[in-house]
Amino acid sequence: MTLKNLNSGARLRVAIIGGGPAGLGAAIEFATLPFVDWNLYEQASEIREIGAGISVQPTTWRLLEHLGAAENLKSNDFYRAADGHSVQHRNGRTGELLVSHPQKDIPKAHLHARTHRAKLQLALLKEVEQSHVRLSSRLVSVNQKASGKLVIKFQSGFEDEVDLLVGADGVRSVVRNFAFPDHRVGYTGKTSYRTIVSTEEIAKVNGVPDAVTFWHGPSSWLYTCPLGNGQFEVTTMTSEPDLQYEKVSWGQDATVEENAKHFKDFSPIVRAVVATPKEVKKYALFAGPRLDNVIARGSIALVGDASHRAGAGFALEDVFVLIQSIKWAHENSLTLADGLGLFNRVRGPHYKNLYGVLDEFVQTDAELRQSNLGFDDAVNVLVEKKWSKKFDWISAYDVGYYLLRFNEHI
Numbered sequence: 001m002t003l004k005n006l007n008s009g010a011r012l013r014v015a016i017i018g019g020g021p022a023g024l025g026a027a028i029e030f031a032t033l034p035f036v037d038w039n040l041y042e043q044a045s046e047i048r049e050i051g052a053g054i055s056v057q058p059t060t061w062r063l064l065e066h067l068g069a070a071e072n073l074k075s076n077d078f079y080r081a082a083d084g085h086s087v088q089h090r091n092g093r094t095g096e097l098l099v100s101h102p103q104k105d106i107p108k109a110h111l112h113a114r115t116h117r118a119k120l121q122l123a124l125l126k127e128v129e130q131s132h133v134r135l136s137s138r139l140v141s142v143n144q145k146a147s148g149k150l151v152i153k154f155q156s157g158f159e160d161e162v163d164l165l166v167g168a169d170g171v172r173s174v175v176r177n178f179a180f181p182d183h184r185v186g187y188t189g190k191t192s193y194r195t196i197v198s199t200e201e202i203a204k205v206n207g208v209p210d211a212v213t214f215w216h217g218p219s220s221w222l223y224t225c226p227l228g229n230g231q232f233e234v235t236t237m238t239s240e241p242d243l244q245y246e247k248v249s250w251g252q253d254a255t256v257e258e259n260a261k262h263f264k265d266f267s268p269i270v271r272a273v274v275a276t277p278k279e280v281k282k283y284a285l286f287a288g289p290r291l292d293n294v295i296a297r298g299s300i301a302l303v304g305d306a307s308h309r310a311g312a313g314f315a316l317e318d319v320f321v322l323i324q325s326i327k328w329a330h331e332n333s334l335t336l337a338d339g340l341g342l343f344n345r346v347r348g349p350h351y352k353n354l355y356g357v358l359d360e361f362v363q364t365d366a367e368l369r370q371s372n373l374g375f376d377d378a379v380n381v382l383v384e385k386k387w388s389k390k391f392d393w394i395s396a397y398d399v400g401y402y403l404l405r406f407n408e409h410i
């Protein structure tokens with residue numbers, strides 16, 4: 001095992017696997033540590049987005065500022081509601097506005113925004129030192145030497161030897177499989193259909209609000225939101241528990257009808273919006289149980305969806321805490337394992353709290369399935385229980401402030 005203190009003069013060799021928000025954030029952060037030699041390995045032949053829209057919450061804006069990437073998002077690259085709401089919830093059958101979440105005491109620059117994932121990805125990519133990025137590099141195996149160093153092998157036959165392996169390789173992480181071979185992800189029974197249409201196209205449907213809107217049904221929802229640059233997002237979440245997926249099915253072509261069949265009981269506005277796009281992509285949602293640890297073998301750290309499927313904001317928080325922890329170990333002449341231990345102690349409780357919320361959601365869904373509530377009553381219950389203000393801490397969480405209380409974890 002590598003027990004050398006990080007301040008011994010030897011350089012720390014780091015491999016980041018994956019070029020999504022987590023990997024790009026890690027690349028920007030590691031470049032600030034003068035004692036680190038790092039490379040980012042991405043399986044795709046170019047860094048590109050998957051998906052459609054993405055929310056940039058107050059916590060994510062703070063981290064984007066820290067990474068220097070916030071200024072790469074120009075005001076027409078994203079949408080902010082004119083009246084300052086972060087999100088609105090409507091009954092999908094009647095269209096009635098049930099709740100509008102205002103944003104109080106949040107600096108203007110940190111207000112919720114919705115953008116295209118490509119824009120967020122590009123904003124991060126602009127800050128990454130390109131000479132350290134290795135594209136078309138699919139990690140296929142990891143082995144640990146007696147010294148603690150890791151030998152990583154790529155499909156191309158290329159090999160590297162590193163002190164620290166950062167798994168930022170998403171929900172089907174090869175790094176996580178090596179670190180926690182018994183951990184399994186599976187299809188959650190939920191499938192999302194996503195597409196982008198033009199604002200002109202959506203304007204043809206009367207009654208679509210200029211807002212961040214969930215249109216709820218008892219087991220499916222439609223999400224509508226402008227994204228800036230004349231784009232408009234149409235995303236749905238549907239319950240398809242009978243489908244079988246062996247592998248992650250991400251961004252597959254689907255028919256408009258496959259999606260529309262879930263919205264037959266919804267209002268004419270919802271049905272017209274769902275019918276608007278000419279094509280949609282389908283995303284079967286996979287997830288696994290909470291990991292007790294986000295580190296392994298004194299030399300592996302998992303960040304972003306490779307650790308817990310929680311969102312791009314969580315991915316950037318992971319990366320921030322990881323780098324601060326390694327920096328702390330270096331400044332105090334401690335070992336890499338000490339730094340990783342601190343990272344684990346800061347992120348572990350946070351994920352435990354998050355999974356507590358997700359468990360409550362699962363419980364609410366199960367109760368609703370067993371109840372005989374009609375459409376409107378079921379929607380009232382789920383909006384009250386799943387979109388309550390008590391969960392606002394997730395998007396408002398200030399990881400920087402939390403780290404000021406580092407001592408509690410040391």
Ligand SMILES: Cc1cc2nc3c(=O)[nH]c(=O)nc-3n(C[C@H](O)[C@H](O)[C@H](O)COP(=O)(O)OP(=O)(O)OC[C@H]3O[C@@H](n4cnc5c(N)ncnc54)[C@H](O)[C@@H]3O)c2cc1C
Nearest residue numbers: 018020021022043054055138139169170304305311312313
């Ligand atoms: C329907 C839906 C809506 C969402 N909406 C939001 C939202 O509003 N806000 C939000 O914050 N988040 C949202 N998310 C979640 C968000 O998209 C993810 O949490 C985020 O992309 C995680 O980033 P990541 O970098 O960890 O993983 P990914 O974005 O999955 O990136 C992983 C990267 O690793 C690469 N890779 C994988 N395996 C290998 C390998 N073996 N070797 C080399 N490279 C590899 C992949 O090619 C990819 O580039 C949503 C997700 C879904 C499914």
